[in-house]
Amino acid sequence: MTASNPSAGGSANRPIHPMGRSRGETGAAAKTSTAATFALVFGVSALICVLTAILAPAGLVLGIIGIVLGIIGLRMTRRPGVTGRGVDIGGLVLSVIAVGLALAFAAGLTTFLNNEGAVSRLERRVQDLRHDLPR
Numbered sequence: 710m711t712a713s714n715p716s717a718g719g720s721a722n723r724p725i726h727p728m729g730r731s732r733g734e735t736g737a738a739a740k741t742s743t744a745a746t747f748a749l750v751f752g753v754s755a756l757i758c759v760l761t762a763i764l765a766p767a768g769l770v771l772g773i774i775g776i777v778l779g780i781i782g783l784r785m786t787r788r789p790g791v792t793g794r795g796v797d798i799g800g801l802v803l804s805v806i807a808v809g810l811a812l813a814f815a816a817g818l819t820t821f822l823n824n825e826g827a828v829s830r831l832e833r834r835v836q837d838l839r840h841d842l843p844r
Contacts, residue, residue, distance in 0.1 A: 739790055745782035745797035751775030752803030759810045769811035775804030 752775040758768030779801030786794040821827050 739792045741793040742782045742785040742791050742797060744778045744785055745793035745800065748775050748779035748782050748800030748804065749796050750800070751778060752800040752807065755807035756803050756810075759807045759814065762814065765811045765814045768807050769815075772804045772807035772811060775800055776808065779804055 751771050755768045755771035755775055758764035758771060761768075779797055782793065782797035782800070785791050786797055
């Protein structure tokens with residue numbers, strides 16, 4: 710198929726690309742920010758790690774990395790031709806939530822371990838469970 714109408718975007722006898730442009734034209738396609746994509750990946754990973762409670766320290770580190778990448782991604786999406794602002798904001802929000810939960814978990818754990826009564830109750834409960842195990 711050839712284009713014969715110059716006002717339709719192509720010149721005479723130039724093959725038309727299936728997407729409506731002639732093969733000689735190059736359109737400036739918008740590119741999603743890589744930092745925004747990684748911010749979302751790190752934000753989701755951090756939130757999953759924090760919610761498992763055992764991996765909360767790893768979630769804290771991943772969340773901080775996600776926040777840094779989110780800030781970089783926000784700056785990159787201001788450039789012309791770079792998209793991904795919504796992806797970046799999502800990653801930034803998830804990273805902030807993960808860091809907040811990790812810090813709350815650490816504060817709760819520290820408070821619990823510094824409470825002598827709570828630690829002694831926990832030790833008694835562990836001893837009772839060990840005593841109840843079949844031999």
